[in-house]
Amino acid sequence: MLFEAFAAGGCRSYILGCEASRAAVLIDPELSLADHYRGHLLQNALTLRYIVDTHTHADHFSASRQLGATLGVPVVMHRQAAAPYADLRLDDGDMLIAGALKLTAMHTPGHTGDSMCLVMADRVFTGDTLLIGGTGRTDLPSGDPHALYESLFQKLLRLPGDTRVYPAHDYKDREHSTIADEIAANPRLQKTERAEFVAMMRDLDLAAPTHLTEALRTNMSGGKTVAQLLAEAAARVPFMAMEELDARLGANSGGDLVVLDLREKEAFAAGHISGARHLPRGQLELRVNSELPDPTVRIVTCCEFGKISTLAAATLRELGYLRATALDGGIAAWRTAGYSLEAEAPAVPRPSSS
Structure with missing residues (x-):
């Protein structure tokens, strides 16, 4: 034997x-x-x-x-x-x-x-x-x-x-x-x-x-593991390097590149890539038609660690956005690499009427 x-x-x-x-x-x-x-x-x-x-x-x-x-x-x-x-x-x-x-x-x-x-x-x-x-x-x-x-x-x-x-x-x-x-x-x-x-x-x-x-x-x-889902999504989408995205942001005056931030509101407000649009992952399928009316636009999805954005980019491609890509590494890597982030100004409380 x-x-x-x-x-x-x-x-x-x-x-x-x-x-x-x-x-x-x-x-x-x-x-x-x-x-x-x-x-x-x-x-x-x-x-x-x-x-x-x-x-x-x-x-x-x-x-x-x-x-x-x-x-x-x-x-x-x-x-x-x-x-x-x-x-x-x-x-x-x-x-x-x-x-x-x-x-x-x-x-x-x-x-x-x-x-x-x-x-x-x-x-x-x-x-x-x-x-x-x-x-x-x-x-x-x-x-x-x-x-x-x-x-x-x-x-x-x-x-x-x-x-x-x-x-x-x-x-x-x-x-x-x-x-x-x-x-x-x-x-x-x-x-x-x-x-x-x-x-x-x-x-x-x-x-x-x-x-x-x-x-x-x-x-x-017989279902799939999370790792399998991520591996399958990663095989269906391309990625964009941080330095590539940073270079393209400076030449993006025509709006031919959409940076789509999929994090929750608090994380987005604390610091996001300049010009990024905010669309939480949980609302992607429900709001995609109104938020992204042009299916030919080039899209870069981003999240904190690059996993949710990979899944989202694969979903966007399935929905017909064939130029969807994901940011390699996510916002955490972007931040660590020293690239700039913009924070939203805190809301100013309204003066009391009394």
Whole structure:
């Protein structure tokens, strides 16, 4: 068997390949490593047969949907997974075959309701059910400490002791463990009584994952991350350098260039590029026809950090303003570079009539 492990932060993913048939399986792919997986498959002349997510991840972005669509490979999850893009849904005991590779699904709810492990002859891919020296948490959506206890002590830990354990996470660069090692040394597995184990899991008081909402939203629905939206928008619009805009402002007496400031009123009033028009991003689509009656005009969008302006420039191009560009870096970079900003004079209070 050909075997390769990949790491991104604490996330672990795996490609298994049949040496004879060159068929391969990808387990728990992470979005930032999508190109690495493709490169490994090409370099080793492997044909991907299945992409498997062991559960709905809440702490990173799965690459399953993107890779499945790009490569034309079925995405595999447990039948309880909410993701609508899963092509093949497994029950407990179902087996995947790729050449000489045989992986059997073991439903192990607890970390999530759709958690499963993939069991082979000499190893098991445990997702977040069992980690090296730990277990998956049970305080996230669909988590259940009672279910995790049963999954561990009544199913997973009954595998042969020399079975290698390959989890979906490890933060100490450990490649694998074994079932016997975990039974002997994993602190959480020393609580062998259900009540003690459940109480321990409920008292962990762990911090929420950094990208919890976004990861669950995208992994459960197949939606896009904010980074993906920004990358797609950036690929559809050109940018204007600060020095280019500064030079053009001095020669803009004919009004052939519109600088569109998308920030809120207070930020615009505190300091904006000379001659910029103010149109908050939230009102762009509603006011664009009246504010920008000439669709042929050249537009430079700007915001504080250059992200909202990139999205807005892409929107303007979709609306037919084909000369829309975005300021590279935004107002923060403009300010740091020493270019001038104009501030609005504070409103003079009206004298009291009394």
